Amino acid sequence: MSRPAPGPYVSPPSLAAAALPEYVARYGASVLDLDRAVAAAPGPPDLIDLTHGDTRAFLPPDWALRGFDTGAADNTEAYTAYRGSASVREVLAPRVAALLGRPVDAARELIVTPGSQGALFATLSALVGPGDVVMLADPDYFMNERITRYLGGQIVRAAPVMSADGLLEFSSEDMVRIAAVLPKVMLLSNPNNPLGGVYTAAAVEQLAAIARAADATVVVDQLYCRLIFGAATYTHLSALPGMAERTITLLGPSKTESMSGYRVGLGVGPPAVVDQMERVLSLASLRTGGYSQQVLRGWLQDDRDWLAERTVAHEKLRDEVVERLRAIPGVAVQPPAGSSYVFPDCSAVDGPYGDDDHALTIAFKQAGALVSPGYQFGPAGRGRFRINFSQDHDRLSTALDRITGVFR
């Protein structure tokens, strides 16, 4: 169980092999080839894109652009420390601490990154080397697997099971299996992308226990941790006993606040890992845009009412999307307890496309609705597709008409 100190290891990757071998076998092509086929498929001029949120339906808060403009006018932070402006980190640390329920040291435990993707890449580069065992949830954000493979990590998967109320737990078989392989890194999003499920307190505690026993580091993508519906409660992993020193939490305003266009995110983790993340970041892009960093001064501050309103609006859309999808014979979908994703299961559908998520995606696109095919999220994504329902209501409704039409 003694491992070398964390370092930014990387290995000769093959991005073509970032494909899922299972899908290569099934389709005779790599994931990238499948993606290219989707991109090349014709769609109508009024194609409705449900692969990401519509930032014109849910606008970024006013303080975002104001913060950028103030930063650009002041113009004293075009060049910041690679890990981000010291004063921005000072402002954020107590707010992040309040969100996570644990102390956060602004100087040593916080790094500002180009989106939470920048934090994900820097974290994994700091932790994963050739042959290192990495636990991934299945399904999960497609870049988790792609970056892990790029770095030469060995993947073991655990499949969360979603309850009728949108909560997630792993099976005890999966947890026993994961504990036995002594993963170096455990990586997952919570709420899960694409399921939208929220891990129960028991599930999070179980992950923490395995991490402590295996001396593993946990990377938890909490991009959607503020967009939680109804009575669901959210458990912050790094606040559990002994976990702050072995957890890197990824945060950012790209989703709930619709601020993807600013490319800012945060990593929160133990100082040694944050130091290595900073070195990777300095190589990859020096630093996060100096003016974009300034928008974070407005984040996580006095926004209870704003967040409640945004959450209710998304919950309504969720309910409508779930109802509409359930009306399609053979389609099963659980209402997610968080995020803005649904991940319907078409494996019981009869029809020309069956449960082929790639063929279905192309058929949806031709009908005028662009979704994310299930294969992108791992083997458990087969026969499913992802909708981001952070959309204008009427456009979403039209897209659902088109999707429904494909099944007829």
Place this chain on the structure above:
Amino acid sequence: MSRPAPGPYVSPPSLAAAALPEYVARYGASVLDLDRAVAAAPGPPDLIDLTHGDTRAFLPPDWALRGFDTGAADNTEAYTAYRGSASVREVLAPRVAALLGRPVDAARELIVTPGSQGALFATLSALVGPGDVVMLADPDYFMNERITRYLGGQIVRAAPVMSADGLLEFSSEDMVRIAAVLPKVMLLSNPNNPLGGVYTAAAVEQLAAIARAADATVVVDQLYCRLIFGAATYTHLSALPGMAERTITLLGPSKTESMSGYRVGLGVGPPAVVDQMERVLSLASLRTGGYSQQVLRGWLQDDRDWLAERTVAHEKLRDEVVERLRAIPGVAVQPPAGSSYVFPDCSAVDGPYGDDDHALTIAFKQAGALVSPGYQFGPAGRGRFRINFSQDHDRLSTALDRITGVFR
């Protein structure tokens, strides 16, 4: 001479070993340790930072913030293709073609990156694998060596010689040696950072001839190619016969236009390399900030008068800096033909610090002027230091007083 197709290879790196072994031997520490010692050294509250340009002395053009604000208000390009907005690339391609003197295909040969650093990292990740031979100029931008070592490349160095009028050529001995090792990649900045020298047409043609003969790819960082003084002429490498298909040119508005705070740059290269760069970029940060990309719509357009004014202002500062530094007994400095850097040579100085660029940097800092120590730029940087003279005139003058005082 047959090599595998370009792929984003990476190797187990040691960032501590990104140090220059020569300096480790000399100082008993890594470059990072030396840098930390500089960072930890005390400086007065009114420390004047000459390690980068002052973006308040030379402001970004008005169109920059206007472009960002328009992009944020319009808000249709928060999510662009990973290689950047198609319409931004369409706008830029003809302007970049005019600058470089060669055709540029907007769809296949252009990628928008988080600063030119993002383009540098993506390019080298696409081209350099463990053991690959990479030619670096010595001295050159310190990240060139750091990224090459991170990727496991083997470094061979060629030392440009600067003429009295700030032009650069390699010795024929160096060129024969480089040609003989058949480098896979040749990497250099032109104008050279830190020398500020501009490679002559003959030098650029010689590099091109070696690249063609060795089937090498050339990566040329042209960040400063528009800030050229007096009668000096600039030769664009990718416009030479047979070079467009083996050259990646890195460009951006961070320096001449003082737009570092927006973090946007460009890579221009053959389609196969640009495809690989896009994959690396997608892993590292998905894409360049969507709104920041929009500022490029204003770049390289109708700015002849603006550029002439900015060039003259920098030329004046250059002349004054060179004169002031030459007045210090033992200090030698050539006036650069481009960029905003001077790289004075202190190797003949008597005094408590001798030619120790690390000790000198700390002494300057204590006196109130922060410079970049020569060791950062390679073995040829020993006994030198870099000043970025894109500064407010009076502050620069005060900093030069302080530097001069250290030599007394």
